[in-house]
Amino acid sequence: MATISEQDLEAQLAELSTQERFAPPSEFREHALLSDPKVYEEANADWQGWWATQAASLRWFEPWQTVLDDTNPPFYKWFVGGKLNVSDNCLDRHVEAGNGARVAFHWRGEEGETRDVTYEDLLRDTQRMANGLKSLGIGKGDVVGIYLPMIPEVAVAMLACARIGAVHNVVFGGFSAESVRERMEFSEARALITVDGAARKGRVAPVKANVDAVMSDLASLEHIIVVRSKGTECEMRDGRDIWYHDLVVDADTECPPEPMDAEDPLFVLYTSGSTAKPKGILHTTGGYLTGAATTHRYVFDLKPESDVYWCSADVGWITGHSYIIYGPLANGATSIMYEGAPDYPHKGIWWEIAAHYKATIFYTAPTAIRACMKWGAEHVLAHDLSSLRLLGTVGEPINPKAWLWYHKVVGSERCPIVDTWWQTETGAMMITPLPGITETKPGSATQPFPGISAKVVDERTGEPIENGQGLLVLDRPWPSMLRTLYRDDDRFVETYWKQYGPRTYLVGDAARVDKDGYFWVIGRIDDVVNVSGHRLSTAEVESAIVAHESVSEAAVIGQHDEDTGQAICAFVTLQGSTEGTEALIEGIRNTVAERIGKFARPKRIIWADDLPKTRSGKIMRRLLRDIAEGRALGDVTTLRDPTVMAALQDKIAAERADDEG
Numbered sequence: 227m228a229t230i231s232e233q234d235l236e237a238q239l240a241e242l243s244t245q246e247r248f249a250p251p252s253e254f255r256e257h258a259l260l261s262d263p264k265v266y267e268e269a270n271a272d273w274q275g276w277w278a279t280q281a282a283s284l285r286w287f288e289p290w291q292t293v294l295d296d297t298n299p300p301f302y303k304w305f306v307g308g309k310l311n312v313s314d315n316c317l318d319r320h321v322e323a324g325n326g327a328r329v330a331f332h333w334r335g336e337e338g339e340t341r342d343v344t345y346e347d348l349l350r351d352t353q354r355m356a357n358g359l360k361s362l363g364i365g366k367g368d369v370v371g372i373y374l375p376m377i378p379e380v381a382v383a384m385l386a387c388a389r390i391g392a393v394h395n396v397v398f399g400g401f402s403a404e405s406v407r408e409r410m411e412f413s414e415a416r417a418l419i420t421v422d423g424a425a426r427k428g429r430v431a432p433v434k435a436n437v438d439a440v441m442s443d444l445a446s447l448e449h450i451i452v453v454r455s456k457g458t459e460c461e462m463r464d465g466r467d468i469w470y471h472d473l474v475v476d477a478d479t480e481c482p483p484e485p486m487d488a489e490d491p492l493f494v495l496y497t498s499g500s501t502a503k504p505k506g507i508l509h510t511t512g513g514y515l516t517g518a519a520t521t522h523r524y525v526f527d528l529k530p531e532s533d534v535y536w537c538s539a540d541v542g543w544i545t546g547h548s549y550i551i552y553g554p555l556a557n558g559a560t561s562i563m564y565e566g567a568p569d570y571p572h573k574g575i576w577w578e579i580a581a582h583y584k585a586t587i588f589y590t591a592p593t594a595i596r597a598c599m600k601w602g603a604e605h606v607l608a609h610d611l612s613s614l615r616l617l618g619t620v621g622e623p624i625n626p627k628a629w630l631w632y633h634k635v636v637g638s639e640r641c642p643i644v645d646t647w648w649q650t651e652t653g654a655m656m657i658t659p660l661p662g663i664t665e666t667k668p669g670s671a672t673q674p675f676p677g678i679s680a681k682v683v684d685e686r687t688g689e690p691i692e693n694g695q696g697l698l699v700l701d702r703p704w705p706s707m708l709r710t711l712y713r714d715d716d717r718f719v720e721t722y723w724k725q726y727g728p729r730t731y732l733v734g735d736a737a738r739v740d741k742d743g744y745f746w747v748i749g750r751i752d753d754v755v756n757v758s759g760h761r762l763s764t765a766e767v768e769s770a771i772v773a774h775e776s777v778s779e780a781a782v783i784g785q786h787d788e789d790t791g792q793a794i795c796a797f798v799t800l801q802g803s804t805e806g807t808e809a810l811i812e813g814i815r816n817t818v819a820e821r822i823g824k825f826a827r828p829k830r831i832i833w834a835d836d837l838p839k840t841r842s843g844k845i846m847r848r849l850l851r852d853i854a855e856g857r858a859l860g861d862v863t864t865l866r867d868p869t870v871m872a873a874l875q876d877k878i879a880a881e882r883a884d885d886e887g
């Protein structure tokens with residue numbers, strides 16, 4: 227295979243200018259599902275009609291009477307009166323059309339294990355699992371937690387819930403058991419589906435044992451279903467725990483899909499907000515599936531007969547829900563599912579897998595691209611990636627250098643890149659190129675998807691800005707929008723619809739719009755930090771830190787980080803002493819890992835005698851951000867005690883001098 231020296235690569239990357247626009251290659255455009263820009267005008271002229279057309283490509287048991295009920299904003303309803311089932315759309319439909327033998331997932335384990343799961347397999351296993359759940363008394367409207375690694379059973383578990391109308395609540399495997407407990411408690415989950423152990427770069431994490439350690443006193447949780455995956459020893463509590471294989475062994479392979487109302491809940495997914503309490507984002511059935519399937523088809527230009535699609539996210543995030551499970555399966559796609567890390571057993575494993583299965587579409591996060599850049603192009607170039615035809619990114623703004631590297635090294639300058647902006651709340655992509663139409667600019671998510679309306683507005687007046695910076699809003703409802711925060715309508719209205727009224731969704735991101743109408747998302751305006759595309763609230767991390775016995779107070783900020791986008795930086799005041807030891811740093815980091823998960827551990831801890839506060843006692847994180855980034859301080863007139871800042875500044879300056887010396 228061709229190899230390329232670092233210098234050559236640098237030189238070639240320098241030639242590719244970030245100012246350049248990248249038009250869809252004509253070869254791509256010729257075969258694209260959408261190649262006529264008129265689609266935007268048509269969708270905008272009759273956006274409800276456009277979404278109705280998209281929804282009509284799903285299978286409905288009963289048609290809807292009203293496309294959109296917007297009489298009680300912000301509580302919008304889509305496809306009112308329609309009935310369908312998500313698992314029927316993702317499975318039965320394809321099997322009945324004669325595509326049952328098509329592979330849904332080429333699964334690959336960390337140690338090279340493989341399993342090919344066809345649509346037929348998935349349908350059979352989903353029905354058995356659905357009957358298994360029913361046999362435990364789980365039914366429509368019950369919440370079922372799912373805490374599983376990237377194994378095919380996670381798809382089965384989600385689809386089985388969808389089949390019987392149970393509401394799943396998936397928790398990312400990187401979250402600690404403590405976080406799982408909290409999410410099960412908030413949602414009053416009746417059952418939890420988990421695993422004996424999960425692969426962690428050659429070791430096995432004892433997932434079930436970790437769950438047992440925290441879940442014993444949770445009364446609402448009646449059942450724990452355990453998938454045997456790694457053969458890890460685990461205790462099974464009588465009357466509560468059951469093996470997945472025992473649950474399904476005698477289960478009937480037929481379980482007719484429950485006809486669900488378009489507005490029946492499909493899932494709740496907890497995500498971080500401005501306070502320590504995560505928000506339960508609630509998505510419903512008809513609109514969500516319409517959004518996920520439509521965007522997956524058009525943004526990835528999906529040809530189910532020939533494409534091999536790979537989204538490297540984890541199912542525990544919305545990206546996994548919409549673009550590993552529901553979008554791809556609704557579209558009858560063949561996907562790759564990988565349970566493992568990108569650098570184990572070696573740093574080229576992703577590309578080895580992509581080459582092996584002849585992946586055609588690859589979707590990942592900027593932070594992963596930056597990691598690959600750091601490891602070196604040779605790990606990519608050692609594999610034949612000529613099957614790739616389209617690349618995507620999601621999760622955070624992509625810096626132009628990483629964009630160009632992705633374009634050049636992974637895509638051989640042949641593959642369009644779709645930089646897709648969206649959120650847990652939006653359910654599906656909102657601002658994104660269409661690969662056969664849009665000229666891309668590195669670092670911009672470009673333009674709203676057909677039917678979507680986005681604006682950048684002046685923070686104070688809410689007036690749209692034509693060419694400049696402000697707050698990003700979505701000023702038209704869309705089918706896959708969140709319907710509420712689980713059992714917390716007030717917080718839903720407060721968080722998203724208070725600022726500019728119930729018809730303007732406040733995204734929570736700052737953005738810039740340029741003279742061509744391209745959107746450049748800058749980052750969060752609230753106390754949400756984005757670490758490697760993982761969303762964390764500063765308040766959540768603070769409350770984990772203060773759980774440590776030696777800590778009296780903590781303030782957390784997101785600091786710019788070359789690898790992870792942002793990194794957690796914590797200002798910590800100790801009880802008694804003012805300076806902590808290395809051991810204490812480790813202790814605090816461990817506490818955060820236990821409470822939230824390893825990915826939330828602070829990268830930097832700064833001991834502080836006191837924290838800058840307003841006269842009413844609110845911590846001024848804005849000033850802490852200034853200090854941490856080494857910037858001049860912003861407005862300090864509201865500070866209660868200005869000497870606090872002076873002391874902290876001295877400290878940071880000393881730390882810097884230490885680092886440099």
Ligand code: WT7
Pocket residue numbers: 497544545619620621622623624645646647648649650651671733734735747748749750756759760761
């Ligand atoms: C936040 C949402 C959507 C799945 C992954 C994250 C940031 C997301 C982009 C992008 C710039 C992006 C935003 C957003 N974000 N995609 N392409 N360009 N920023 O979902 O955890 O709900 O986080 O991620 O700040 O608000 P999430």
